[in-house]
Amino acid sequence: MSSRARTAATLRSRWPNQPPASFAFVMATGIVASALLDAGWTVASWTLLWIAVGGLALLFIGLLGRLLNHTDEAVADFRNPHKGFGYLTMVAAINVVGIGFHPVAPAVTWIMAAMSIPLWLFLAYGVPLSMMLRTEIGEALRPRLLPVDGTWFLWVVSTQSLSMAAASLASGGSSVRLLSDAAVALWGVGIMLYLTLTTLVMLRLLTGGENLGGIVPTNWIFMGATAITVLAGSMILHLPSEVPVIAMAGPTVGGISYLLWAFGLWWVPLLVAFGFWRHVVRREPVRYTTALWSIVFPLGMFAVATYRFGTENHMPLVAWVGNVATWVAVAAWLAVVLGMTATFLRWVRRGTPAA
Template sequence: MRWPNQPPASFAFVMATGIVSAALLDAGLTGFSRALLWIATVALVVLVAGLLGRLMVHGRDAVADFRNPHKGFGYLTVVAGMNVVGIGFHPVAPAVTWVLAALSIPLWIFLAYGVPLSMMLRTEIGEGPRMRLLPVDGTWFLWVVSSQSLSVAAASLATDAGAVSLMSDAAVAFWGVGIMLYLTLTTLVMLRLLTGGESLGGIVPTNWIFMGATAITVLAGSMILHLPADVPVIHLAGPTIGGLSYLLWAFGLWWVPFLVAFGLWRHVVRREPLRYVTALWSIVFPLGMFAVATYRFGRENQMPLVAVLGQWATWVAAAAWVAVAVAMVAAFLAWLRRRQAVRN
């Protein structure tokens, strides 16, 4: 429960809450949607303040996490969290979307280049051993998620007057970066899993980000396709984006049974205890993103069965959010009781 132990993972709560808010808005539950959006907003402010405090007080630990292959990419949750919250405010306060997107871009540039470069240069100068197989895991897909969150933000802002052409270009550019990273990382992750590289046995919660990266790519694609067709970049890239988005949606759906099967194997067959950890929000976020992406992709492309599947997925995501939130509160209360017992 100490902040210094899991700084980036905590932002997964912001991402999960923000995207479930969007899913509930699509379902017509405006009141619940706004409540979750404000919860995500407050959490974002608190966590950013806490992260800044950690950087000042525990700077050495933060640098070590930054250069750790299993933790470094986790800092990109800050970028994704900012844009998920910003996009939620776009219908009522687009200025918030603009500000959060503008703040997230330099952070994305620093992290998207800095994290992989720190690992490459560390190996080159002999600070760490050369590995035959990179220790890639689900957190690496935050590289994709953060890039596509910028694409979604740009596509949202492209609907504002005077920003259509510039923001459309940015949306397609970030979408292209994200999809190339996705295809590359998918190869590495599948190779690692098929060769027994998952050291914890089966797929851990953060590997659900694999599916979340697929879903946010589809969401970004559907929003780009909804932009005016006479914008040059949409006319040029539209058919490619539409086709690849549908293929990735199908692949993301195909991936879900594997994630569920590995989870059952870990907790039913191997009987590993299922208890609250911050990483559980890394399951809720992909479920919510899949619901939003599926519903909006089906709606925008006149595919009613896909849209209905997205509506069903919304209730799964909402139920998952409630379950993990209850577990989080219970874990916090248990921690308070233990702390009180120690004091007594």
């Protein structure tokens, strides 16, 4: 074997097998940056946003390397009901970062949104189709409802991130009517997906379906989907009321958004109870995994959505809850960063990929 072939083989064997949902780090960091901006911590906000940019670039390199060096595993994850929707974190991460730059550089928001659209089309249709076709052709007797878990709500999150991007661009651009139509249409698609998946996941939880260890933290994505729907709704309500689609749909968007906000708030104690049962009652240790970012992102999204919805609709108590939630999200982000750093340092010392 030539030296070049040996080098390629070594690189292939040592390249990290990056999880599909690893872009949740960028989602979480970007939305906590937005929460800090709302709280008036501008320097900290921009610091986190640039960290998110760096993370986005590194993770795209990591994903490309995985597709080249671990192709079979990447494709298997794409068709796995518990992992495939994780790839949609790419779409949400791109748009969260793009929207973060909108106040100072709308062109960046345009570019990032344009990048995310083909990814969303491919993944939002490709992941469920690959699972349906696999079930029909290769596993005809396999139950279809069993695999549904919290990660499926990334379908909603990615769709609503596009609605947010359209609403952001409509608020300061010349194509207000077209972008407003797109924002409301995508918000509606996200709502229908949300209601469908909520029914399936609640049935699975209440009937004791297997959770593969994923009831916490992946089911926090449930609350994150609720929060991003509320945030997208509040951004739509901020658009000019004279735009026909806003005049028509505005009251519906506002009413549904408020009901979803209340439902998301109700869902938090249940998620905390799940965590208490898992880590206190069952005494499962807390270890760093990329899935922990699926807790940080919903907390940050809930903080931003609550603050902005309360501010937009002149509800000071709701806005105050959003301010309090901001610091919970910041604390969670710092805790998970410490866990990630410690895990990375152990990986460097051992020379083996981190879990």
